[in-house]
Amino acid sequence: MNKTSxxxxxxxxxxxxxxxxxxxxxxxxxxxxxxxxPRTLDLDENLRTYFYDQILDHFxxxxxxxxxxxxxxxxxxxxWGGANSSAPILVCLGDEQEMEPxxxxxxxxxxxxQALLVxxxxxxYGRSVPFESMEAYKNTSTLGYFNxxxxxxxxxxxxxxxxxxxxxxxSPLIVIGGSYGGMLAxxxxxxxPHIAIGALASSAPLLYFDKITPQTAYFDVVARDxxxxxxxCYKFIRSSWSxxxxxxxxxxxxxxxxxxxxxxYPLEKSDELKDYLFSIYISTAQYNYSAVMVICxxxxxxxxxxxxxxxxxxxxxxxHGSNTCTVNSxxxxxxxxxxxxxxxxxxxxxxxxxxxxxxxxxxxxxxxxTSFAAQCKKDYGxxxxxxxxxxxxxxxxxxxxxxxxxxxxxxxxxxRDPYSSGGVLNNLSDSLIALSTVNGSHAMDLDPxxxxxxxxxxxxxxxxxxxxxxxxxEYYVDLAAGLLW
Amino acid sequence: MNKTSxxxxxxxxxxxxxxxxxxxxxxxxxxxxxxxxPRTLDLDENLRTYFYDQILDHFxxxxxxxxxxxxxxxxxxxxWGGANSSAPILVCLGDEQEMEPxxxxxxxxxxxxQALLVxxxxxxYGRSVPFESMEAYKNTSTLGYFNxxxxxxxxxxxxxxxxxxxxxxxSPLIVIGGSYGGMLAxxxxxxxPHIAIGALASSAPLLYFDKITPQTAYFDVVARDxxxxxxxCYKFIRSSWSxxxxxxxxxxxxxxxxxxxxxxYPLEKSDELKDYLFSIYISTAQYNYSAVMVICxxxxxxxxxxxxxxxxxxxxxxxHGSNTCTVNSxxxxxxxxxxxxxxxxxxxxxxxxxxxxxxxxxxxxxxxxTSFAAQCKKDYGxxxxxxxxxxxxxxxxxxxxxxxxxxxxxxxxxxRDPYSSGGVLNNLSDSLIALSTVNGSHAMDLDPxxxxxxxxxxxxxxxxxxxxxxxxxEYYVDLAAGLLW
Numbered sequence: 001m002n003k004t005s006x007x008x009x010x011x012x013x014x015x016x017x018x019x020x021x022x023x024x025x026x027x028x029x030x031x032x033x034x035x036x037x038p039r040t041l042d043l044d045e046n047l048r049t050y051f052y053d054q055i056l057d058h059f060x061x062x063x064x065x066x067x068x069x070x071x072x073x074x075x076x077x078x079x080w081g082g083a084n085s086s087a088p089i090l091v092c093l094g095d096e097q098e099m100e101p102x103x104x105x106x107x108x109x110x111x112x113x114q115a116l117l118v119x120x121x122x123x124x125y126g127r128s129v130p131f132e133s134m135e136a137y138k139n140t141s142t143l144g145y146f147n148x149x150x151x152x153x154x155x156x157x158x159x160x161x162x163x164x165x166x167x168x169x170x171s172p173l174i175v176i177g178g179s180y181g182g183m184l185a186x187x188x189x190x191x192x193p194h195i196a197i198g199a200l201a202s203s204a205p206l207l208y209f210d211k212i213t214p215q216t217a218y219f220d221v222v223a224r225d226x227x228x229x230x231x232x233c234y235k236f237i238r239s240s241w242s243x244x245x246x247x248x249x250x251x252x253x254x255x256x257x258x259x260x261x262x263x264x265y266p267l268e269k270s271d272e273l274k275d276y277l278f279s280i281y282i283s284t285a286q287y288n289y290s291a292v293m294v295i296c297x298x299x300x301x302x303x304x305x306x307x308x309x310x311x312x313x314x315x316x317x318x319x320h321g322s323n324t325c326t327v328n329s330x331x332x333x334x335x336x337x338x339x340x341x342x343x344x345x346x347x348x349x350x351x352x353x354x355x356x357x358x359x360x361x362x363x364x365x366x367x368x369x370t371s372f373a374a375q376c377k378k379d380y381g382x383x384x385x386x387x388x389x390x391x392x393x394x395x396x397x398x399x400x401x402x403x404x405x406x407x408x409x410x411x412x413x414x415x416r417d418p419y420s421s422g423g424v425l426n427n428l429s430d431s432l433i434a435l436s437t438v439n440g441s442h443a444m445d446l447d448p449x450x451x452x453x454x455x456x457x458x459x460x461x462x463x464x465x466x467x468x469x470x471x472x473x474e475y476y477v478d479l480a481a482g483l484l485w
Numbered sequence: 486m487n488k489t490s491x492x493x494x495x496x497x498x499x500x501x502x503x504x505x506x507x508x509x510x511x512x513x514x515x516x517x518x519x520x521x522x523p524r525t526l527d528l529d530e531n532l533r534t535y536f537y538d539q540i541l542d543h544f545x546x547x548x549x550x551x552x553x554x555x556x557x558x559x560x561x562x563x564x565w566g567g568a569n570s571s572a573p574i575l576v577c578l579g580d581e582q583e584m585e586p587x588x589x590x591x592x593x594x595x596x597x598x599q600a601l602l603v604x605x606x607x608x609x610y611g612r613s614v615p616f617e618s619m620e621a622y623k624n625t626s627t628l629g630y631f632n633x634x635x636x637x638x639x640x641x642x643x644x645x646x647x648x649x650x651x652x653x654x655x656s657p658l659i660v661i662g663g664s665y666g667g668m669l670a671x672x673x674x675x676x677x678p679h680i681a682i683g684a685l686a687s688s689a690p691l692l693y694f695d696k697i698t699p700q701t702a703y704f705d706v707v708a709r710d711x712x713x714x715x716x717x718c719y720k721f722i723r724s725s726w727s728x729x730x731x732x733x734x735x736x737x738x739x740x741x742x743x744x745x746x747x748x749x750y751p752l753e754k755s756d757e758l759k760d761y762l763f764s765i766y767i768s769t770a771q772y773n774y775s776a777v778m779v780i781c782x783x784x785x786x787x788x789x790x791x792x793x794x795x796x797x798x799x800x801x802x803x804x805h806g807s808n809t810c811t812v813n814s815x816x817x818x819x820x821x822x823x824x825x826x827x828x829x830x831x832x833x834x835x836x837x838x839x840x841x842x843x844x845x846x847x848x849x850x851x852x853x854x855t856s857f858a859a860q861c862k863k864d865y866g867x868x869x870x871x872x873x874x875x876x877x878x879x880x881x882x883x884x885x886x887x888x889x890x891x892x893x894x895x896x897x898x899x900x901r902d903p904y905s906s907g908g909v910l911n912n913l914s915d916s917l918i919a920l921s922t923v924n925g926s927h928a929m930d931l932d933p934x935x936x937x938x939x940x941x942x943x944x945x946x947x948x949x950x951x952x953x954x955x956x957x958x959e960y961y962v963d964l965a966a967g968l969l970w
Contacts (some may be wrong), residue, residue: 058877059544061833061867062629085744144547156876169881193890194879251861348546382546391641394679396654400963405678405918409888431889478885 012183046078047101052161056130056145058153063431069130073120073158074101078367081114084343086479090174091118091196093155093188096342098126104448105200106176110463120158122151122184124341137340141382146341147349148184149392155184156192166406172475174468178202178443179419180342180350182411187393189409198408198471200464201262203443207410208352208422209389212396215367216357217421222285224359225292225416233296236311237281237361243308244270261313264325276327277312280319281361282418286442290415295319347376351386352422399428407431408471410464414440433467435460531563532586537646539608540632541615543638554615558605558643559586566599568653571964573957575659576603576681578640578673580666581827583611589933590685591661596949598957601656605643607636607669609826622825625866631826632834633669634877640669641677657960659953663687663928664904665827665835667896672878674894683893683956685949688928691896693907694835694874697881700852701842702906707770708845710777710901718781719794722766722846728793729755742872746798761812762797765804766846767903771927774901832861836871837907884913891914893956895949899925918952920945921958 050073057065081087090113092103092267099121106117121128124136124146131142155175163169175196177185182204189199207213214220226234247253248270258267267273284291298318304313316326346352355367373384394401411424412435419442426434437444445460535558542550566572571926575598577588584606591602606613609621616627625868640660648654660681662670667689674684692698699705711719732738733755743752752758769776783803787796801811831837840852858869879886896909897920904927911919920930930945 055870057545058873060542061632061634061636061870062549062628064547065629066868141547144545144550147544149544153877156765161875190678192877192879194875194881194883194886238736256919311813383551385546387645388543389680391645392677394677398679398680400680403963404892404959406891474889478888 013068015456043479047074047076049074049101051127052158054128054130054154054157058150058157067130069123070128071121071123071154071158071462072099072127073162074099074106075162076110076117076119078117079114080116083166083171083349085114086168086170086172086476088113088115088172088174089118089163089168090115090158090176091120091155091159093175093177093181093184094120094122094125094128094151095177095179095184096122096125097338099128103176103446105202105446105461105464108449112465113469116166116168118159118162120155122157123154124344125337129337137337137344143344143348143380145380146344148187148345148389152169152184152191154471155188156195159195164379170461170479172197172472174198174200174331174471176200176202176446177204178346178446179204182206182469186409186411190393190406193406196409197475198468200259200410200412200468202412202446203414203417203419203423204411205419205422206393207332207395207398208354208419209395210387211353212390213422214357215353215355217356217359218418219360219362221357221416221418221421222282225285225289225418226281226296226361228288229293230300233315234361236299236308240277240308240312241274241363244273247309257309260309261316261327262322262325263327265327267327272327277316278362280316284319286417286419289439289441291319292416344380344382347380347384348382349385351384351389353386398424399426402428402432404429409433410435410467412445412464413437414442414444416440417442431471433461504846505955521537532559534559534586536612537643539613539615539639543635543642552615554608555613556604556606556608556639556643557584557612557858558586558645558647561586561595561602561604563602564595564599565601568651568656570599571653571655571657571961572656573598573600573659574603574644574648574653575600575661576605576640576644576667578660578662578666578669579605579607579610579613579636580662580664580669581607581610581830582823584613588661588931590687590931590946590949593934597950598954601645601651601653605640605645608639609829610822613838614822622829628829628833628865628867631829633830633874634671637669637673637676641680642671644680649940655964657957659683659685659956661685661687662689663931664689665689665830669926671894671896675891676879678891680802682960683895683953685895685897685953687826687897687931688899688902688904688908689896690837690904690907691878692880692883693839693904694880696838697875698907699842700838700840701845703903704841704847706901706903706906707767710770710903711766711781711846712776714774714778714781715785718784718800719786719846721793722800725762725793725797726759727837728847729758732794742794745794746801746811747807748812750812752812752827757812762801763847765801769804771902771904774924774926776804777901829865829867832865833867834870834873836869836874871882880904883909883910885915887917889914894918895920895952897925897930897945899920899927899929901925902927916956920948 051070052073053068054071055065056067056069090106090110092106099119101119103119110117123130129136130145136142159173163171175185175188175198176199179202182201183206185199186201186204186206187468191197208218223234226237244257244443247257250256254270256265257270257273261273263273280295284295295315295318299311299315302314306314320326353367353369356362356365360366369386376382376384390396407429411433411434413420413423413425414437416439420436424434425436437460439456440460444457445464449458487915514626536555537558538553540550541552541554541557577591584604588604588606595602608615614621615630621627644658648656658681660670660673661684664687667686668691670684671686671689671691674681695700708719711722721879729742732742735741739752739755742755742758748758765780769780780800780803784796784800787799791799792811805811805906813832838852838854841847841850854871861867861869875881892914894917896907898905899911899922901924905921909919910921922945924939925945929942930949934943934946
């Protein structure tokens, strides 16, 4: 999991907001997904690849339910203290992309935990697609088993199997994930406490469902980030959209726009440019606040008397450099399976009602469920179930509910991240702990530690490690006390 | 829910143990289920019947998933304090039978709680069958959605709908059930803590899955009950089986057996008699320990020099009286839908490995999963998933797991009940409380209070009521403290 691969969350959103045909599905038969990981069984001496015979449908007993598919997972034995000492197991729960058997937080801390590291790929991504890859994305008969509850049950089955195989039944197990993976980690701890003793959920917008979080919250944070960088920058960007539209509506306007923004291809409509700018603004807000400041310096710092479009282009150049052409949509497009996969997930159950409010960086656009549902029907043939996530996982009145139920979850967030608006930002109890950083971005704490990391990030990670050590210590005390029946 | 209707648990078991063709499915097209409750919307001024448009498959998004069926539930408004005062809601979670809108424990205590009473019928029982009644029991394509996880999600959807409709979102809600319904109540609290603040699980054999409980435990308790009544009685019964077989193998033996046991029809094989006796022994052990004593007095008290069969018949007469013929299987047969429905549930996910050990009242018969699975395949076309219950709900090392997770569950058991061997008999934490009574039977505490109830039963119920009042009080304190975000 890295920043680039996390962009999908942003991207699906992006397409939703600015284009009419929000989730274009044009998954032609000829295309092939390029996988990063070779389908080999041993990556190196310590890092092994496995395929588990997973059941398609854990929750039903119709004939199709019994279909078996190969689910991939990776195990890194390098640091493990072994089953005899009930050494811990850290598990990265796969999210909406091909799994890579590496997570900064886990690999950095494995030695201190003497932990086995496990990475399980999410169904319908990477090499864990139940149907012949292209088939799976074709219609609801094959896509219909693609959801979080089934994925959590997959993880449960794999982990029980793995513990049995290693005779590590008594090893404490911690699940870890970021963004959607962080939601999965939280939900796994809540639904499968008999398998995971705790969860680290980084930047998980658990409360961005139904009406728990105001629908404009995401874009309000984007606006806050840019305002914090520079109020004038915020105002310039806000006024730029009409400027772009105005120029585009002139004779040869699109050609002039293409030239002024050095676009990689001649623009056919102003939306192409607007989508591109939109992407830059929200991706930097989500992942990289220092880039927000760079952009704003570029916008604010344009030569005296510059018009608005020159300022905006100045921001783009400050961010990208002047050597590359722009409106290069490929740069931000996630891999296809993530694009279509997460699109499906949003259209079926992960219905996050994100709209743009009046004081945002962008023209207002309220979330409209009716048109959202119509688009989902068109793109995937599926009718969204907007209340399922809160029905199954909860979310409303979360402190009232969880204060006296559940334990051992860390909700980490960076408040620069627009998704933090849907995160758990306050402690729910002594062991349901919120760790927020004022300047943090999306799932930063899971990235590999780096000597240039700011102190608050080092500190956040240290707290996470300490808390998890505390859970494990407590577990061993309980184990020694013979609570085994 | 009453004792007679709870017999199914016993009965499916009974057929399993003694007959070869353990779960005969002969659900012919012509048969009609007789329902006790009229399909009317208003039973009386306070007790209303509703039908909720329930989704067939909560966990998938294939086209069939979206099928809607009518799920019945009842609401008794008589005692409710109302939404304005956030008065409590007590919910009886339907189990493997048609729902009757009455439960002793709930109706007896409704006034003290000022509670709304809700009774939700379990899918595939009563009037809540998703397919045209006879269709549903035909094959796995229609039966396949019949399981506990779907049922719990049904309850969640109904209860959220009900709370919204009544604007009673902040009313504390307690779920209650006995036997399988007690398992459902526990699991509902564990999986849906955002809907139920607590659960009363009476006689729920939550640990009778996988290898958590020794497979002979059920029948070991039956033996213990009879031994406790009389050691000689226990021995007489143990030796009677070969006596019956011996006589049956003689010329005209079956005719003599029929005569000596006053059977309602001429016996065709000794198994008919043995099944009948078996049923009496285990049903009394499960539901009515004083009847165990009556039977044993009949057996022990036979005239000096009586042979073994006369003693056994003496026990039958002591229990049934001498006016009725015996081997009247109808008397114990549960309603058809319960028989076939629970048979399906046992064959798909509720795989309780119950075998007969060496020191039981009956000839030893270990549980054999292979033959069990073959029979299920034959009867229902389904392959059991014996590890699913523990995968999804847990059970192993339950104290280690739940000591620091979850809260507010009462596990009540009567130790005379053979199913108590799979129950939670010790506190797991301060609010996960085991209430066992030495002389209690299966789900007795949920029966209507009666002036002849023994003090220990009165006491058990009082403790339950007090604990639940405690949960509700604590909830109101939290609510008043403003834990509402």
